[in-house]
Amino acid sequence: SQQGEEDPQALSIQEGENATMNCSYKTSINNLQWYRQNSGRGLVHLILIRSNEREKHSGRLRVTLDTSKKSSSLLITASRAADTASYFCATDAGGYQKVTFGIGTKLQVIP
Amino acid sequence: DTEVTQTPKHLVMGMTNKKSLKCEQHMGHRAMYWYKQKAKKPPELMFVYSYEKLSINESVPSRFSPECPNSSLLNLHLHALQPEDSALYLCASSQDGDQETQYFGPGTRLLVL
Numbered sequence: 001s002q003q004g005e006e007d008p009q010a011l012s013i014q015e016g017e018n019a020t021m022n023c024s025y026k027t028s029i030n031n032l033q034w035y036r037q038n039s040g041r042g043l044v045h046l047i048l049i050r051s052n053e054r055e056k057h058s059g060r061l062r063v064t065l066d067t068s069k070k071s072s073s074l075l076i077t078a079s080r081a082a083d084t085a086s087y088f089c090a091t092d093a094g095g096y097q098k099v100t101f102g103i104g105t106k107l108q109v110i111p
Numbered sequence: 112d113t114e115v116t117q118t119p120k121h122l123v124m125g126m127t128n129k130k131s132l133k134c135e136q137h138m139g140h141r142a143m144y145w146y147k148q149k150a151k152k153p154p155e156l157m158f159v160y161s162y163e164k165l166s167i168n169e170s171v172p173s174r175f176s177p178e179c180p181n182s183s184l185l186n187l188h189l190h191a192l193q194p195e196d197s198a199l200y201l202c203a204s205s206q207d208g209d210q211e212t213q214y215f216g217p218g219t220r221l222l223v224l
Contacts, residue, residue, distance in 0.1 A: 042215035101153035
């Protein structure tokens with residue numbers, strides 16, 4: 001089964017609005033990462049949050065992690081058309097170097 | 112240089128062909144990965160090389176054969192593929208060690224006819 005499952009699977013917002021994506025997972029993790037993928041391209045690492053961290057910021061990105069609920073959220077503030085992409089959370093599946101990706105959220109930011 | 116490069120960008124091959132995908136990084140990373148991604152799906156791990164040795168093989172069919180000639184290069188040899196193998200093949204690298212950020216290449220779009 002998928003270690004990470006994003007919610008919603010698709011999100012459409014107006015430019016300037018905030019976008020929030022959620023990720024739930026099933027097993028214990030050491031860290032959780034968020035990646036962005038533009039259509040048909042490679043993935044770009046956005047942010048990594050460790051299991052002993054609760055919140056992390058990077059520019060317009062804010063990530064939270066709740067290990068008791070096995071969930072994480074990614075908030076993109078003041079969205080731009082260039083933020084249009086698919087966003088994946090990724091967790092370690094208990095294996096060395098093995099990162100498992102969730103199903104992703106497809107974000108569309110309308111100019 | 113923080114880039115992972117992949118060649119070719121696109122590949123069309125018949126089921127009897129033999130072809131290879133190439134991946135290169137010059138970040139000094141000691142772990143390299145192959146992923147397969149079907150449309151509208153997340154990447155699926157295929158292989159992991161650590162210090163040029165195969166450390167993870169996710170039960171991938173033998174028609175896919177990875178090779179790591181040195182710490183900067185990773186190949187994926189393809190032979191007798193099936194149409195369902197058509198996908199985006201992504202290469203990634205990481206510093207090594209547990210739970211490291213992975214840096215991805217742009218991928219090779221493969222179509223098997």
